[in-house]
Amino acid sequence: MGIRNILCIAVVSLFTTVSAQAKKPCTRKHKADLRLLTAYTQHVPYQDIHFILVWQQKQYPETFFWRGENGWLPCKMEKAHKDNAGKAYVSENISAGDIHKGDTLMLTPVAGGRFPMPEEIPMSMKNTLFYKFGGSKWMSFFVKKVAK
Numbered sequence: 001m002g003i004r005n006i007l008c009i010a011v012v013s014l015f016t017t018v019s020a021q022a023k024k025p026c027t028r029k030h031k032a033d034l035r036l037l038t039a040y041t042q043h044v045p046y047q048d049i050h051f052i053l054v055w056q057q058k059q060y061p062e063t064f065f066w067r068g069e070n071g072w073l074p075c076k077m078e079k080a081h082k083d084n085a086g087k088a089y090v091s092e093n094i095s096a097g098d099i100h101k102g103d104t105l106m107l108t109p110v111a112g113g114r115f116p117m118p119e120e121i122p123m124s125m126k127n128t129l130f131y132k133f134g135g136s137k138w139m140s141f142f143v144k145k146v147a148k
Helices: 003-022
Strands: 032-042 045-053 063-068 071-082 089-093 103-109 128-132 138-142
Touching: 045 063, 063 103, 089 103
Parallel strands: none
Antiparallel strands: 032 045, 045 103, 063 071, 063 128, 071 089, 071 103, 128 138
8 A cells, every 4th residue: 555545544534533522422411419408598697598418429529609699608518417306407517528428418608708709600600509629620509499
């Protein structure tokens, strides 16, 4: 075979490889990192929002933020469990490294502090929990309804 034929085969092979890669689906259904059990507002003595969720990843979250109607707020992370009556959630302080797959967490947005919203998060995304793992991009979880 001549150089011309080899070059032609290489170009055709490269073109078919590139076009085959371009046809791969670009969105992949991915398992959620968390499962929201409930989101509610508590009025004592001020309005407080709480999120109860089950963490479903092996890697623990580094931080959580709430993007609600009132801006970008950091969330306090606590481990949660039902009280003895099984009606209300009781929380205990933990650090991010103490979170494991299957843990029930209580997140509470905390007002105050100066945490600028990252540029990669659109201003239009509201009612969303944002979180990240060590060195990862921001992940999001839309909250459909917060009970009053």
